[in-house]
Amino acid sequence: MSEYQLPAQFEEFTQARKEGFLRAKAVKESGGHIAGTFCTFTPCELMDAAGVHPVSLCGMSPEPIPAAEKDLPKNLCPLIKSSYGFAVSDTCPYTYFADLIVGETTCDGKKKMYELLGRLKDVYILQLPQGIDREYTLEMWTKELHRFKGVLEEKFQVAITDERLREASELRNQLRRARTALMELQKLDPPPFSGLDLYKLMDGLGFSFDLQDNLRKLTTLTAQLQSDYAAGARPVPAGQKRILVTGCPIGGVLEKTVKVVEENGGVVVCFENCGGIKPTRYLVDTQAEDIMAAIAERYLNIGCAVMTPNTKRMETLPQLVEEFNIDGILEIELQTCQPYIVERFEIKKLAQEMGVPFLALDTDYSQSDLGQLTTRIVAFIEML
Amino acid sequence: MYSIGVDIGSTCAKLAVVEDGETLVHQMVMPTGWNSGGAAQAIFDHLEQAGYRPGQSPCVATGYGRLNVPYAKKAVTEITCHARGGAFLFGSGPCVIIDIGGQDTKVIAVADGVVQDFLMNDKCSAGTGRFLEIMANTLCVDPGTLCELARSGSGVSISSMCTVFAESEVISLIGGGAAKEDIAYGVVDSIVNKVVSQYGSLSSAEGQCCLTGGLCESPYILESLSKKLGRPVISSPLARYAGAIGAALAAYQIKKD
Numbered sequence A: 001m002s003e004y005q006l007p008a009q010f011e012e013f014t015q016a017r018k019e020g021f022l023r024a025k026a027v028k029e030s031g032g033h034i035a036g037t038f039c040t041f042t043p044c045e046l047m048d049a050a051g052v053h054p055v056s057l058c059g060m061s062p063e064p065i066p067a068a069e070k071d072l073p074k075n076l077c078p079l080i081k082s083s084y085g086f087a088v089s090d091t092c093p094y095t096y097f098a099d100l101i102v103g104e105t106t107c108d109g110k111k112k113m114y115e116l117l118g119r120l121k122d123v124y125i126l127q128l129p130q131g132i133d134r135e136y137t138l139e140m141w142t143k144e145l146h147r148f149k150g151v152l153e154e155k156f157q158v159a160i161t162d163e164r165l166r167e168a169s170e171l172r173n174q175l176r177r178a179r180t181a182l183m184e185l186q187k188l189d190p191p192p193f194s195g196l197d198l199y200k201l202m203d204g205l206g207f208s209f210d211l212q213d214n215l216r217k218l219t220t221l222t223a224q225l226q227s228d229y230a231a232g233a234r235p236v237p238a239g240q241k242r243i244l245v246t247g248c249p250i251g252g253v254l255e256k257t258v259k260v261v262e263e264n265g266g267v268v269v270c271f272e273n274c275g276g277i278k279p280t281r282y283l284v285d286t287q288a289e290d291i292m293a294a295i296a297e298r299y300l301n302i303g304c305a306v307m308t309p310n311t312k313r314m315e316t317l318p319q320l321v322e323e324f325n326i327d328g329i330l331e332i333e334l335q336t337c338q339p340y341i342v343e344r345f346e347i348k349k350l351a352q353e354m355g356v357p358f359l360a361l362d363t364d365y366s367q368s369d370l371g372q373l374t375t376r377i378v379a380f381i382e383m384l
Numbered sequence B: 001m002y003s004i005g006v007d008i009g010s011t012c013a014k015l016a017v018v019e020d021g022e023t024l025v026h027q028m029v030m031p032t033g034w035n036s037g038g039a040a041q042a043i044f045d046h047l048e049q050a051g052y053r054p055g056q057s058p059c060v061a062t063g064y065g066r067l068n069v070p071y072a073k074k075a076v077t078e079i080t081c082h083a084r085g086g087a088f089l090f091g092s093g094p095c096v097i098i099d100i101g102g103q104d105t106k107v108i109a110v111a112d113g114v115v116q117d118f119l120m121n122d123k124c125s126a127g128t129g130r131f132l133e134i135m136a137n138t139l140c141v142d143p144g145t146l147c148e149l150a151r152s153g154s155g156v157s158i159s160s161m162c163t164v165f166a167e168s169e170v171i172s173l174i175g176g177g178a179a180k181e182d183i184a185y186g187v188v189d190s191i192v193n194k195v196v197s198q199y200g201s202l203s204s205a206e207g208q209c210c211l212t213g214g215l216c217e218s219p220y221i222l223e224s225l226s227k228k229l230g231r232p233v234i235s236s237p238l239a240r241y242a243g244a245i246g247a248a249l250a251a252y253q254i255k256k257d
């Protein structure tokens, strides 16, 4: 058993952060491996099959941004700065203990940040193809996954067999189904859950290494909510405007967006972003002859704005508006996120065609735009 | 029945009293000063003296200080209120309301007094009343005079999109000997351009274009807006009360429901 050092400033950390560090350290000391990830495109089945725990390192806090700005420009997406800042300041347990950090060629800012991160950590960047309409895209992405598989096998001295890949895919499918089932409870009117609580809960599950336990928790909670609802529990009052949130990952701006919606007559019933529907709608065909290709195919269904054309997002949005009986679409973008901010035009047009009111906001992790953001959100709900 | 609308803006606080949801019977404007609670109290005292019984008549607050009006039954955003107030002043068909406020500038597409779409400037105060005020200060004139000086100026453009940088730009223009009129022209031009770019992003822009807010009585602003938008922009001396009137109408609605 190896000994692992905690960072020098460990004693200054808050209790929750200390616990995170100790948990990650325990995983390592019992022989486990941790891979840090940043994106919904990261093929976690491969890591599961290699016995490596993937954990999301997406920075959601403004705290490490000043540390990041020593190396990165100020006018960059806060998620990128925050993620990088955690790594350079040794304040995120999972970045600190990660054996490997896995990135993808998604947006340019992230791509280049990964290169810098490579100076501090072992970083592997998957080349994600972005033209999903090309006939060779699947082949290319499958090849890319094979390459990554080789890297994992070599680094962690394991054999990633097809059998293990099928098992891992099966478990991930079950988790996706369980998340979907929980999120789909929000189709009820009024919904059984505030969007804020739902998002936080799902986010929190990402930091547990025990996937079976996550699955149990999700299933129990869904059943519990269903029976409470059937017994008449209505935690969200009737008549709130039903909002769909789309756009960038929003873990770092929840309080100034989703919370404001829900304090002012709205309720977020659907998240069409990487904290909600995007990572869960599509499953791996575990029976497929070529399991690697099946895994690759599953990931190409993700409707992220880094794709061009991004047909999946355009197809999914109208379906969700219908299924969740949406009153208004709120697009939340992180400042300087070109893929989503430029794609806004298409989404706005789509919303107009559907006859659903649309509001786009771009914001960062600071508090400086709180007043104006609130006015916009409240005015939007007033107009529904 | 009287209903009361209080609009606490960042620069000015406005009051409107409407009778039976139909007639504007009283209005008042005063500087907000350094705290919005103080302005709300001053309006309360004024209402009492004028016999409008605040605290008993239904009241809605709007504007950036809308949460600091303890006697208001409800807070409604200035966007919704300007739409309602605009429809009251300019007729209820479709219209586009342009409000150049102290803190932010908004362009609102309205139909039957209801907001259809809106755009509002982000954190930066470029293109707002505050921007105009700061530039007027730098030029040692009041904002109204600046707008009229602009009429006889030309040739200068202020490129900074940030108020602080724009101020240094103006200072260097002064240092370089540019005429006051020309600088004033550049200032107004930059405000108008900001409005035009917001207007361009509206999903629909039917009907009459109406300017509300503190610059409603500046003929030159109206002229340049009309010219750059390519359609007439109208206003009224009462348009600075549009937000307060909209709030009073919202208060009447609450009472009725």
Ligand code: SF4
Pocket: A038, A039, A040, A041, A106, A107, A247, A248, A249, A274, A302, A304, A305, A306
């Ligand atoms: S929004 Fe796109 S790039 Fe960002 S995490 Fe999600 S899938 Fe990845």
Ligand code: SF4
Pocket: A077, A078, A079, A080, A106, A107, A108, A109, A110, A248, A249, A334, A336, A337, A338, A339, A340
């Ligand atoms: S939010 Fe946009 S800019 Fe930021 S990491 Fe995601 S895709 Fe890149």
